[in-house]
Amino acid sequence: MSPWREGIARLRRYPSAVAGLAIIAALIATAVYTVIAIPYPQAQELWRGGERWQELPVNAGPVWADRLLGGDAPRTLTASSAAAETVEEAAYDGVRLNRTVLAVDYPYTEFPSEVTLFLEADFEQRRPFVRMRWRTPDGEVIPLGARRVGEQGRVSISQDRGLESRLGRAPQVGLFAEPGPAGTEERPEARPGRYELILETVHFERTSQLAAELVVYGQVHGLLGTDHERRDLAVALLWGTPVALAFGLLAAVGTTVTTLVIAAAGVWYGGWVDALIQRLTEINMILPLLPILVMVGTLYSTSIWLMLGVVVVLGIFSAGIKMYRAMLLPLREAGYIEAARAYGASNPRIILRYMVPRILPVLLPTFVTLIPTYVFLEASLAVLGLGDPVLPTWGKVLHDAQAQSALYHGHYYWVLEPAALLMLTGLGFAMLGFALDRVFNPRLRSV
Amino acid sequence: MRALLSGSALRDLGRLGLFTAKRLGALLVTVLIGVYLTIVIANMGGKVDELRMVQIRSEVAEQVRADPAFQDLSAEERQRLMERQVQLEVERLRLDEPFFWRSLDYLRQAMLLDLGRAEQMHSDAGSRQVYNIIAERLPATLVLFGTGNLLVFFVSVYAALGLSRRYGSALDRAVIGLAPSSAAPGWFYGIFLILLLAFIAPLFPSGGMVAAPPPESAWAYAASLARHMALPLAAIFISQIFISIYSWRTFFLIHSSEDYVEMARAKGLPERLIERRYILRPSLSPIVTSFLLMLIGLWSGAIILEQVFNWPGLGTLLFEAIGQRDTPVIIGSVVIFAYLLAATVFLLDILYAILDPRVRLDRERS
Numbered sequence: 001m002s003p004w005r006e007g008i009a010r011l012r013r014y015p016s017a018v019a020g021l022a023i024i025a026a027l028i029a030t031a032v033y034t035v036i037a038i039p040y041p042q043a044q045e046l047w048r049g050g051e052r053w054q055e056l057p058v059n060a061g062p063v064w065a066d067r068l069l070g071g072d073a074p075r076t077l078t079a080s081s082a083a084a085e086t087v088e089e090a091a092y093d094g095v096r097l098n099r100t101v102l103a104v105d106y107p108y109t110e111f112p113s114e115v116t117l118f119l120e121a122d123f124e125q126r127r128p129f130v131r132m133r134w135r136t137p138d139g140e141v142i143p144l145g146a147r148r149v150g151e152q153g154r155v156s157i158s159q160d161r162g163l164e165s166r167l168g169r170a171p172q173v174g175l176f177a178e179p180g181p182a183g184t185e186e187r188p189e190a191r192p193g194r195y196e197l198i199l200e201t202v203h204f205e206r207t208s209q210l211a212a213e214l215v216v217y218g219q220v221h222g223l224l225g226t227d228h229e230r231r232d233l234a235v236a237l238l239w240g241t242p243v244a245l246a247f248g249l250l251a252a253v254g255t256t257v258t259t260l261v262i263a264a265a266g267v268w269y270g271g272w273v274d275a276l277i278q279r280l281t282e283i284n285m286i287l288p289l290l291p292i293l294v295m296v297g298t299l300y301s302t303s304i305w306l307m308l309g310v311v312v313v314l315g316i317f318s319a320g321i322k323m324y325r326a327m328l329l330p331l332r333e334a335g336y337i338e339a340a341r342a343y344g345a346s347n348p349r350i351i352l353r354y355m356v357p358r359i360l361p362v363l364l365p366t367f368v369t370l371i372p373t374y375v376f377l378e379a380s381l382a383v384l385g386l387g388d389p390v391l392p393t394w395g396k397v398l399h400d401a402q403a404q405s406a407l408y409h410g411h412y413y414w415v416l417e418p419a420a421l422l423m424l425t426g427l428g429f430a431m432l433g434f435a436l437d438r439v440f441n442p443r444l445r446s447v
Numbered sequence: 448m449r450a451l452l453s454g455s456a457l458r459d460l461g462r463l464g465l466f467t468a469k470r471l472g473a474l475l476v477t478v479l480i481g482v483y484l485t486i487v488i489a490n491m492g493g494k495v496d497e498l499r500m501v502q503i504r505s506e507v508a509e510q511v512r513a514d515p516a517f518q519d520l521s522a523e524e525r526q527r528l529m530e531r532q533v534q535l536e537v538e539r540l541r542l543d544e545p546f547f548w549r550s551l552d553y554l555r556q557a558m559l560l561d562l563g564r565a566e567q568m569h570s571d572a573g574s575r576q577v578y579n580i581i582a583e584r585l586p587a588t589l590v591l592f593g594t595g596n597l598l599v600f601f602v603s604v605y606a607a608l609g610l611s612r613r614y615g616s617a618l619d620r621a622v623i624g625l626a627p628s629s630a631a632p633g634w635f636y637g638i639f640l641i642l643l644l645a646f647i648a649p650l651f652p653s654g655g656m657v658a659a660p661p662p663e664s665a666w667a668y669a670a671s672l673a674r675h676m677a678l679p680l681a682a683i684f685i686s687q688i689f690i691s692i693y694s695w696r697t698f699f700l701i702h703s704s705e706d707y708v709e710m711a712r713a714k715g716l717p718e719r720l721i722e723r724r725y726i727l728r729p730s731l732s733p734i735v736t737s738f739l740l741m742l743i744g745l746w747s748g749a750i751i752l753e754q755v756f757n758w759p760g761l762g763t764l765l766f767e768a769i770g771q772r773d774t775p776v777i778i779g780s781v782v783i784f785a786y787l788l789a790a791t792v793f794l795l796d797i798l799y800a801i802l803d804p805r806v807r808l809d810r811e812r813s
Contacts, residue, residue: 016624279477282792286481286785290750292488294769295777299491372630380632380751384766398638402755407638407646407653415638423631430627 007361010439017435023428031242043239046231047392053230057113059404060221061413073219074108074190079197081212096203102214103196109189111173112158114217117197119153123208130210131200132157134175137193142167142175144197149210172217225413227397228404236392237417243304243393244375244425251308251374255315256367262316263324264355267332268347277321284317290380297386304388307381311374320366327359361440369433372426379422394418463800470796474789479558485781486553489774493546498772500542507532553778560786562779567771577779580764587656588760591676592749595683596741599691604734607695608722614700622692629690634751637682641755644678651678654757679756702730732802736795743784743791 011017038046046052057076066073079102089097106112121128132144132155144157157163158172167174169188176190201210224233266277289311296310331337332355340354381387382395383402401407401414490496511517511529520528537543541552556563562577569575570583610619645653651674652658658671702708708725716725727734753762761780768776 016627020627279473282474282477283481283484285792286477286788287484288781288784291765291769291777291781292485294750294766295488298769299495299772369630376630376632376635380634383634383751384754407642410646412642415642419635419638422635426630427627430630434623434627 004361007436007439011435014435014438016431020428020431020433020435023424024432027241027245027425027428030238031245034238035242038235038239043235043392044390046235047239047390049229049231053226053232054118055215056221056226056230056232057217057219058226058230059228059409059411059414060113060217060219060226061411062223062225062417063220064223065413066220071110071220072108073110074106074112074216075218075220077104077106077112077216077218079104079214081199081210094204094206096206098199098201098203098210100199100201100210100212101196102199102212103194104214104216105194106176106190106216107192109192110219111176111188111190112216113172113219114159114215115157115172115175116215116217117155117157118213118215119149119155120211121149121151121153121208122210123203123205126204126208128204128208128210129202130212131202133198133200135196135198136175137191137195141198224417227400227414233397233414233417236397237394237421239392240394240397240418240421243388243391244378244422247304247308247378248371248373248375248425248429251311251315251377252367252370254308254312255318256320256363256370258312258316259318259320260324260356260359260363261351263321264328264351266321267325267328268351268355277317280317281319281321284314285319287314289314290377293377293381294384294386297381297384302381302386302389304378304391304393307378307386307388311377324359324363327362328355331355331358364440365433365437367433368429368436372429375425375429376422379418394421467797470793474793478785478789479554481785482557482778482782483550483554485785486550486557486774486778489777489781490546490550493550495772495774496542496546499540500537503533503536503540507536557778557782560782562782563775565768565773565776567773568768568776577775580776581761581779581783584759584761584764587758588753588762590672591679591758591760592683594676595680596687598680599684599687600738600741603688603691603695606692607699610692610696611699611703612718612722614696619696622689622696625689626693629686629688631686632751633679633682633686633749634755636685637679637752637755640678640682651675653678654755656759679752679758682752682756698730698733699726702726705729732799735798735802739791739795743788 055076055078060076061073063073063075081100081102084100084102086098086100089099117132119130127148127150129146129148131146134142134144136142142163144155144163145160147153147155157175158170160171163171164174169177173188173190176195177188178191195216197214199210199212203210222232222234224237226232227236262277266274292314293307293310296306300306337350337354340350345354378393379395379398382393383399385399385403387393387396387399395418397418398415401411401418404411404414406412406414507529511525511532517525517528541549562581564575565577565580568580570580572579572583574580606622610616610622613619641653644650654675656672656675657668658675662668662671703726708721711721711725750762750766752758753760754766757763765777765780767773768780
């Protein structure tokens with residue numbers, strides 16, 4: 001049996017290796033799914049943020065976490081005029097009166113985080129005029145003011161200072177609270193039921209139209225929640241997976257393979273080549289990796305591919321060369337290499353086909369445990385604010401959370417989700433690596 | 448007989464001297480190249496100068512415009528004044544010379560440990576000397592990482608010795624199982640610790656080095672420092688302890704399965720003696736190596752851990768310096784790091800020769 005197959009057979013007996021492999025398989029499946037479901041340009045576009053996220057709440061936690069803790073935090077509810085009935089009332093002399101009722105069935109006892117009305121008017125010259133009223137399930141009617149509507153209008157009902165002073169509390173609380181004087185209860189509860197926003201529109205043109213959408217923002221959203229720019233964290237956390245895996249894998253491959261080949265070349269050629277490689281390794285030891293990466297990030301560009309390049313270049317002459325050299329030195333005199341030389345194999349052929357493959361099994365564990373190191377390195381750079389400018393990554397989510405003092409404000413999910421994914425990746429590869437180490441490292445086999 | 452002995456001893460000494468000189472020379476060249484590379488990178492190969500020129504121009508223009516004394520000068524005169532001021536500043540920073548010559552000059556100053564003055568930054572006491580800026584931050588880094596790394600080192604070596612004595616036990620297997628947790632760096636655990644012990648259960652402060660304002664009495668100061676140090680220290684400890692125990696344990700196990708150890712056991716020597724004389728003595732040089740390298744590692748601090756805990760150490764300093772493109776401070780910290788590392792490598796070479804007789808023999812053959 002070849003050493004590889006034997007090794008894999010032995011690996012099955014380590015539960016940690018099996019668990020590690022399962023985690024890695026799950027991560028790879030997620031990465032593949034993400035790349036197919038949200039193509040790269042679309043992911044960038046989504047993460048740039050802006051209007052497309054305007055119907056999601058700010059800093060909403062995941063739904064399941066709230067329900068697990070016994071909460072009843074509201075999800076986002078919307079009511080659109082397209083689905084509601086519009087009644088046209090008495091019309092006279094080019095003026096039309098429309099009445100639309102946007103109704104939401106509010107089942108929660110906690111309050112929404114915001115209430116906003118999006119308006120979109122279609123007119124030629126004269127802007128329509130709209131009057132808004134709020135009707136609670138008890139039938140109480142609260143006027144919300146009136147305004148002319150431009151092509152695009154946005155009424156932030158929950159930020160209406162006048163309304164706030166009239167209600168005696170924040171509008172999103174006051175509009176949904178049990179009737180009664182404000183401030184009597186310790187912790188007011190929302191009253192479930194059917195709430196209506198009554199829009200009375202005056203159109204001054206025969207053909208002008210008004211589309212309205214009421215958004216009652218919740219406090220929780222989806223599986224993973226949202227960030228301070230209303231972006232769905234799922235985009236970043238999903239896309240972080242292929243980015244992290246690719247970065248970790250490419251950096252690990254880049255550094256170990258080049259290091260190994262260079263070490264083998266040094267051993268094979270000997271003499272000044274070997275000496276030069278040794279000196280370069282010592283110089284490289286003096287250069288501190290992270291400060292140089294930070295310098296490159298601040299002074300040049302924070303593109304993830306540039307960072308990857310720098311990591312690989314600085315990793316080529318890493319301390320590993322000394323270790324590989326010690327392993328390769330005895331091979332130089334081995335009989336099968338003598339034989340290869342006798343049949344006329346070229347130098348590169350001997351290095352690449354005879355020397356390098358021989359110590360690959362010993363290298364495999366190092367390689368696997370290196371991957372999470374680089375995944376965390378990428379996250380570290382992002383936490384320092386040197387993440388890739390356009391790509392969503394786990395580190396950037398952590399950075400945003402840190403920058404917005406997520407822990408201080410109690411948005412724990414914002415930190416815990418990317419952290420859990422990072423930890424999972426780290427554990428998966430490390431568990432596999434440690435098991436591989438015991439399988440493929442002959443010195444450890446008896447231990 | 449005696450003459451012969453002293454002759455060979457002399458030859459040995461001569462060889463050692465030659466070896467030392469060669470090694471010192473090689474290390475010096477290494478430091479030289481490493482520092483020069485850092486200088487080039489920190490100056491972006493000279494591109495930082497262009498940024499500096501723009502900055503000087505806008506600063507001078509701002510100064511001249513804001514100064515009421517220059518209000519009644521004509522536009523032309525003011526322009527000339529600005530030009531002259533820019534010229535003065537350029538000459539002060541010697542930006543009119545080509546970058547290559549200046550970089551050689553920076554290199555000479557750096558190698559002579561003449562760290563010079565910072566461009567933007569200053570120490571909290573107000574000094575612009577790079578030396579003072581670094582000296583002010585050094586104690587913060589040393590007290591945190593010194594405590595942390597020494598703790599990790601001694602706890603792990605001691606625990607590893609204990610585990611290697613009864614490997615295969617439940618405790619041993621638990622440590623092996625926990626070793627992969629070290630895949631995550633210290634700052635990562637720091638975030639969790641801050642979340643748990645500073646926000647959910649507010650037992651410790653979430654950042655900083657002492658309470659503000661700093662307590663007056665030395666005892667209160669030390670107590671406040673200890674409270675602030677607890678979380679970062681725990682983060683360092685958690686992230687390193689298991690992998691450290693694991694690798695030392697493996698190391699001791701490999702050494703304790705050597706034939707001469709078996710032989711000593713067969714002779715019936717007491718376990719303690721075997722441990723001291725047959726396991727620890729031959730494995731002393733790797734232990735010393737990793738101890739010294741760990742001490743050197745202290746110097747650079749850890750940029751991110753210090754950032755996460757808002758710790759005013761060298762890592763934070765370096766990060767700030769890079770952000771402000773204050774090259775003298777960047778180069779200063781790298782130079783000191785390079786020198787310390789080179790000195791350690793040199794010390795290790797000598798120590799190996801003393802601790803490990805095989806190394807000496809090897810050299811004579813080569």
